Amino acid sequence: MVVVATDPTSINLKVGFEIHQQLATKSKLFCNCRCKEVEKYGLTFIRRLRPTRSELGVYDNTAIFEFKKMRTIKYHSAPDASCLVEADEEPPHQVNREALEAALVFSLALCSKVADEMHVMRKIVIDGSNTSGFQRTMLVATGGYLDVNSRRIGVQTICLEEDAAKLISDDGTIREYGLDRLGVPLVEIALEPIKGEPEEMKQIALTLGRLLRASKRVVRGLGSIRQDVNISIDNGAIVEVKGVQQLDQLTKVIKYEMLRQHGLLLISQKLKHDRKPEEIAIGDRIEDVTDIMKKSSSKIIKTLFAENDNLFKAIRIKGFDGILGFEPYPDIRIGKQLSELVGFYDIGGIFHSDELPNYGITKDEVDTVKKRLEIVTNNDAFIIIGGHNDKVKLAVESIIQRLKASLNGVPAETRSATLEGKTIYSRPRPGAARMYPETDISPIPINKSILDSLANNVPASWNDVIDTLSKKFNLNKKLAVQIFDSDYLDIFQEIVKSTKIQPTFIASKLTEDIVGLKRRGLDITTLNNDIIFDIFKKLDAGIIAKESITWIFEKLMKKESKTPDEAIAVLGITQISDQELQIKIDDILRENMSIIVDKKMGALGMLMGRSMDILRGKADGQKINSMIKVKLEEILKSDITTEE
Numbered sequence: 001m002v003v004v005a006t007d008p009t010s011i012n013l014k015v016g017f018e019i020h021q022q023l024a025t026k027s028k029l030f031c032n033c034r035c036k037e038v039e040k041y042g043l044t045f046i047r048r049l050r051p052t053r054s055e056l057g058v059y060d061n062t063a064i065f066e067f068k069k070m071r072t073i074k075y076h077s078a079p080d081a082s083c084l085v086e087a088d089e090e091p092p093h094q095v096n097r098e099a100l101e102a103a104l105v106f107s108l109a110l111c112s113k114v115a116d117e118m119h120v121m122r123k124i125v126i127d128g129s130n131t132s133g134f135q136r137t138m139l140v141a142t143g144g145y146l147d148v149n150s151r152r153i154g155v156q157t158i159c160l161e162e163d164a165a166k167l168i169s170d171d172g173t174i175r176e177y178g179l180d181r182l183g184v185p186l187v188e189i190a191l192e193p194i195k196g197e198p199e200e201m202k203q204i205a206l207t208l209g210r211l212l213r214a215s216k217r218v219v220r221g222l223g224s225i226r227q228d229v230n231i232s233i234d235n236g237a238i239v240e241v242k243g244v245q246q247l248d249q250l251t252k253v254i255k256y257e258m259l260r261q262h263g264l265l266l267i268s269q270k271l272k273h274d275r276k277p278e279e280i281a282i283g284d285r286i287e288d289v290t291d292i293m294k295k296s297s298s299k300i301i302k303t304l305f306a307e308n309d310n311l312f313k314a315i316r317i318k319g320f321d322g323i324l325g326f327e328p329y330p331d332i333r334i335g336k337q338l339s340e341l342v343g344f345y346d347i348g349g350i351f352h353s354d355e356l357p358n359y360g361i362t363k364d365e366v367d368t369v370k371k372r373l374e375i376v377t378n379n380d381a382f383i384i385i386g387g388h389n390d391k392v393k394l395a396v397e398s399i400i401q402r403l404k405a406s407l408n409g410v411p412a413e414t415r416s417a418t419l420e421g422k423t424i425y426s427r428p429r430p431g432a433a434r435m436y437p438e439t440d441i442s443p444i445p446i447n448k449s450i451l452d453s454l455a456n457n458v459p460a461s462w463n464d465v466i467d468t469l470s471k472k473f474n475l476n477k478k479l480a481v482q483i484f485d486s487d488y489l490d491i492f493q494e495i496v497k498s499t500k501i502q503p504t505f506i507a508s509k510l511t512e513d514i515v516g517l518k519r520r521g522l523d524i525t526t527l528n529n530d531i532i533f534d535i536f537k538k539l540d541a542g543i544i545a546k547e548s549i550t551w552i553f554e555k556l557m558k559k560e561s562k563t564p565d566e567a568i569a570v571l572g573i574t575q576i577s578d579q580e581l582q583i584k585i586d587d588i589l590r591e592n593m594s595i596i597v598d599k600k601m602g603a604l605g606m607l608m609g610r611s612m613d614i615l616r617g618k619a620d621g622q623k624i625n626s627m628i629k630v631k632l633e634e635i636l637k638s639d640i641t642t643e644e
């Protein structure tokens with residue numbers, strides 16, 4: 001296996017961002033519902049979307065397949081976060097001015113040219129994520145730029161659009177969505193693709209995110225900002241990766257795509273080097289091999305026969321022997337790419353000749369398949385695929401298309417980001433979606449006076465924002481940056497306002513401590529603002545000690561406790577009264593009298609250690625320390641040495 005460190009400049013890595021940021025408006029884009037995520041839904045209703053063939057015209061067979069396989073869509077309405085507009089039972093209301101203003105402010109901040117009139121358009125969506133079958137969007141501005149360090153990054157477009165419904169589940173037959181998120185205003189900012197290093201790309205995303213957050217007009221927290229990233233390298237095609245939510249994930253995704261795309265290029269180079277063009281033929285022979293597979297004792301094959309009507313096809317791929325399993329980088333090989341591809345058709349994977357005999361498929365069975373496909377040279381490969389008739393038929397077509405594309409290296413496609421920072425195939429890249437005017441809403445003129453009145457609202461520069469924050473709360477610059485970049489700025493300010501706790505302490509708990517716990521792989525989503533507020537209120541009321549905060553965070557993040565109260569009970573860290581504390585300290589000192597006699601004030605450290613072992617979390621460390629000191633001085637003054 002060849003492992004070469006891929007150098008972003010030598011392969012000309014090019015990345016374009018499309019950021020989708022939820023706006024913190026009082027109500028949704030086209031109705032008066034509040035923008036909030038709910039946990040409990042009320043009414044449910046079922047729809048079957050039926051876009052016409054002409055509406056789907058821009059999509060190819062695979063997209064139509066995807067639409068067909070989604071048989072029923074169940075929507076869950078949220079009584080206090082959705083109404084008849086989200087249910088598509090009532091026309092949209094006029095555009096939310098607050099949201100429009102936010103989009104205009106961002107356009108001004110990015111020196112983008114605002115359109116004279118906003119036209120609401122309908123963009124067809126086929127996945128059921130909108131009850132109406134389309135997403136409403138409007139172009140707000142074009143052009144402009146973002147300065148990142150000393151580099152100027154061009155802005156392509158700024159749009160204002162409605163967020164999609166939230167996918168709750170999809171079992172293959174019923175897809176369920178929550179309507180609370182549908183209609184939440186989003187600003188979409190597309191940047192010009194640029195060349196550079198993955199770390200630089202992270203800086204760009206960070207800078208744009210900071211600019212948006214400095215306006216105080218956007219929602220914070222996981223899921224409130226989503227990035228689609230277009231990634232390409234020299235001699236490749238553009239790959240769109242959807243659903244990147246975090247900056248660390250972004251860097252990993254870009255690095256993974258660099259390797260994957262460069263790996264695919266290396267594979268195509270190997271193919272060109274090892275084989276003459278006339279030796280290559282993809283899918284020139286496809287045979288039904290159900291009868292051969294039926295006799296196999298392979299467990300995987302047997303499972304596939306458990307379902308009715310399942311069949312097996314074998315595809316001959318001339319010239320590909322040694323290519324399907326070739327791995328220029330760990331786990332980057334055509335065989336794996338094809339397995340991801342057939343997943344789109346609900347097929348678990350493929351078997352290819354570079355990995356056979358294996359999986360219980362014997363050499364005899366392999367030879368029989370080869371014979372059926374009339375494979376005579378050692379250069380030729382084959383693929384076996386099994387599943388439901390219709391799905392296998394489409395999957396075979398896709399495999400052949402994909403292998404033909406592999407001659408040129410990287411195929412254009414849409415992939416989705418995983419939490420670990422890899423990408424997996426999601427669908428072929430659709431053509432530009434068709435847009436239709438939204439007839440229910442008339443165009444909105446934007447005149448100069450509107451823009452002039454908004455000019456004062458352009459967010460202050462990043463440095464000013466951090467300076468103000470640091471002065472206001474007496475935080476050092478590092479902590480001010482950390483709390484600003486975190487998801488907890490709002491709750492931080494709320495805690496400062498409603499308690500007597502030092503802002504520096506709150507900020508460090510909400511940044512360094514939480515980041516530390518997150519690095520250990522714990523789930524931060526269990527710590528919502530209400531829970532965090534509750535914990536700090538308990539500290540303020542003297543119910544818990546400062547030391548306990550992180551332990552409670554940890555219990556909750558590990559899901560070992562559901563509420564702060566439960567965590568406190570399990571940890572046994574209820575703060576004890578000063579009187580009880582004094583009794584405990586007296587006991588500890590009495591038990592260690594011989595050491596006190598021996599070491600005098602030098603025993604303080606040891607006594608503190610013993611006390612913390614017993615009292616950690618039950619009282620403030622500083623308080624314990626000063627109580628021991630007072631008591632120790634008292635004992636030493638009473639001249640204990642003469643007592644004997």
Ligand SMILES: [Zn+2]
Nearest residue numbers: 031033082083
């Ligand atoms: Zn509504």
